Amino acid sequence: MNPLEAQHLAIELIDEHVTTDRPKWSFSWLTGVSQLGRCNYVHGYIVIQLNHRYTMLAEEKEVRDTIIHEIAHGLVGSGHGHDYVWKMKCRQLGIRPMRCASHEDKAAVELRAESANYVAECATCHKKHYAMKYTKNMRFGRVHCSPCARRYGFNDNNKLTYNRA
Numbered sequence: 001m002n003p004l005e006a007q008h009l010a011i012e013l014i015d016e017h018v019t020t021d022r023p024k025w026s027f028s029w030l031t032g033v034s035q036l037g038r039c040n041y042v043h044g045y046i047v048i049q050l051n052h053r054y055t056m057l058a059e060e061k062e063v064r065d066t067i068i069h070e071i072a073h074g075l076v077g078s079g080h081g082h083d084y085v086w087k088m089k090c091r092q093l094g095i096r097p098m099r100c101a102s103h104e105d106k107a108a109v110e111l112r113a114e115s116a117n118y119v120a121e122c123a124t125c126h127k128k129h130y131a132m133k134y135t136k137n138m139r140f141g142r143v144h145c146s147p148c149a150r151r152y153g154f155n156d157n158n159k160l161t162y163n164r165a
């Protein structure tokens with residue numbers, strides 16, 4: 001999605017859903033790669049943030065859901081995390097309450113792939129696994145594809161060999 005349009009959408013959605021203390025809310029961009037969106041609470045002010053790279057890779061629907069997800073955090077307050085109060089707020093705002101964008105989210109997967117330094121493919125399910133850093137466990141071959149390891153036990157067919165991406 002075009003970032004400028006996404007920014008306008010965020011402001012529009014804040015205007016629509018925030019009925020009290022609207023002047024305390026604002027929008028800004030996130031540039032790190034680890035989070036797709038964030039609700040930042042700063043001394044009673046609420047900043048709804050979107051990851052710039054993610055926004056460019058995502059469809060409008062995904063961006064909209066992420067913005068509403070973060071607005072729900074802002075409305076219920078910082079103490080709630082992803083608890084039932086937050087979930088109820090999400091439903092009220094018309095989105096399915098999921099933790100920050102799911103693994104199935106295509107843009108989220110692309111974003112991880114794009115920023116990864118190491119990649120491994122599971123020989124059993126062919127799922128690609130991405131990593132930023134090369135860890136000791138990787139070097140000693142102690143990392144397995146977790147869905148496959150859960151299903152078939154830890155074995156050489158689901159052991160992951162990481163290579164430079």
Ligand SMILES: [Zn+2]
Nearest residue numbers: 069073099100
């Ligand atoms: Zn969240």
Ligand SMILES: [Zn+2]
Nearest residue numbers: 122125145148
């Ligand atoms: Zn696997």
